[in-house]
Amino acid sequence: MEIRHLHYFMAVYEELHFTKAAEKLGISQPTLSQQIRVLEDELGMPLFDRIGKKIVVTEAGSLLFSYTTEVFNTLQNVKDSIKDLQGLQGGQISIGIMPSDLDYRITQLVIDFHQKFPKVKLKILASIDIMRQVLENEVDIGIGTNVESDDRLVIIPLCREEYVLTVSKEHPLAQQTVIPIAELEGLPMVMYPEGFLGREIVEEAVKKHGFHIHSILETSSVTSIMNLVRANIGVTVQPYPLLQQMNDPSLCSIRISNGAPSRSLSIIFRVDRYVSQATTAMIEQIKHYFKSK
Template sequence: MEIRHLHYFMAVCEELHFTKAAEKLGISQPTLSQQIRVLEDELGMPLFDRIGKKIVVTEAGSLLFSYATEMLTTLQNVKDAINDLQELQRGQISVGIMPSDLDYRITQLVIDFHQKFPKVKLMILASIDIMRQVLENEVDIGIGTNVEPDDRLVIIPLRREEYVLTVSQEHPLANQTAITIAELKGLPMVMYPEGFFGREIVEEAVKKHGFQLHSILETSSVTSIMNLVRANIGATVQPYHLIQQINDPTLCSIRISDGAPSRSLSIIYRVDRYVSQATTAFIKQIKEYFKA
C-alpha cells in the first residue's frame, strides 16, 4: 500500500464521485479507478459500492477511512516536525478567536509576536464556533470560552473574566458603581442575538433570577454594540477586561455585585496535532499576555 493510494482513496471518499475526485487530484478518471482497484485487490475487499453513477463507501472503506485519516495526519506531523527543525522561526500559525476579542483584545499581542518572529505568518480568524474549528483542523489553536473537558483536546486555562453592565456616560445609571442582577430586569439592552455565546452566558445568569434580558437591539458585531451604547440607545453586559481594552471615557462600567456572569478563557488544540516551535512560542506569549 502506497501513500498515494491513500490520498486517492480519501479524495474519492470526500467527493463520492470518481470524475470529481480525479479532477481534484489532477489525474484522469480511468487512472484513478485503476489505482482504487489496485488498493481493493491488495486489501481483498471492495472499498466502494458502485450504484449506477453513484458510489457509496463500504464497511471496509469506512474502516480504511478512519485509519487513513490517522496515518495521513501522523505523516503530516512528521513533515511539520522535520521542517520545524530546519528553521525554527518560520511557518504559519492559524488561530481561532471570538470576534469581540479579535477586535479589541489581541492587537498588541499580534504586534509583539510579529516583532519577535517576523518570518512566521499569523492568520487570526474570528469565529463563534472555535471548538469545531480546532477539532476539524481548520485552525492550529483556538482561544475558547468555557471549554468543557474533551479527550480530543489539550486545554490550557488562561483566566476567568467577570461581566459588567456597560452604559453611556449619559445613562441614568452612569454614576453607580454596582448593581444587582435583579436590577437588570426590564433594562433596555443592546446585545448579541440569541445563540451567540456571549449572550447565552448572560441569559443563563439572569435566568437563575427568574427573568430574561430586555433586548431592544441586537447585532453580531461588538463594535456596533459599543457604538449603540455610546449613543445611549441602551446598556450592554460585556466582559470587564474587554471594556478595559476599549478604554473609552464615554463608557461607564458598573460591577454586578451578586453572581455576576463570567467566562473562562482557554487555549485549545487537538491532542494529535504537532505543535511547532513557533506555535509553542505563540502559546507562551498568549499566556503571558492574558496573565498581565
C-alpha cells in the same frame, strides 16, 4: 497500499462524486475510478456503494477514513518536526479566537510576537466554534471559552473574566457603579443572537434569577453592538477586560453583583498535534499576555 491511493480515497470521500474528485486531484475520472478499484481489491471490500449517479460510503470506507486521517496527521507532524529543526526562522502558526477578542484584545500580542519572531507567519482566524477548529486541524491552537475537559485536547487555563453591564454615558444608569443582576430584567439590550456563546453565558446567569434578557437588537458583530450602545439604542453585557481594552470614554461599565456572568479562557490544542518551537513560543506569549492583564 500507497499514499497516493489514500489521497485519491480521501478526495472521493469528501466530494462523494468521482468527476468532482478527479478535477480536484487533477486527474481523469476513469483513472480515479480505476485507482479506487485497485484499493478496494487490495482491501477485499468496497469502499463506496455506487447507486446510479449517487455514491454512498460503506462501513469499510468510514473505517478507512478514520485511519487515513490519523495517518495524514502523523505525516504532517513528521514534516512539521523536521522543519522545526530550522528553529524560529520561519514557519506558520494558525490561531483560532473569538471575533470580539480578535477585534479588540490581541492586537498588541500579535505585534509583540512579530517583533520577536518576524519570520514566523501568523494566521489569526475568528470563530465562534474554536473547539471544532482545533479538533478538525483548521488551526494549530485556539483560545477557547469555557472549554470542558476532553481527552483529545491539551487545555491550558489562562484566566477568568467577569461580565459587566455596558451603557452609553448618556444612559440614565451611567452614574451607577454596581447593579444587582436582578435589575437587568427588562432592560432593552443589544446582544449576540441566540446560539452565540457570549449570549449563552449571560442567559445562563440571569436564568438562575428567573428571567431572560430583553433583547431588542441582535448582531454577531461586537463592533456593531458597541456602536448601538454608544448611540444609546440599548445596553449590553460584555467581558470587563474587553471594555478596558477599548478604553472608550463614551461607554460606561457597571459591575454586576449577586451572580455576575463570567467566562474562563484557555489555550487548547490537540494532544496528538506536533507543537513546534514557534507554537511553543506563541503559547508562552499568550500566557504572559493574559497574566499581565
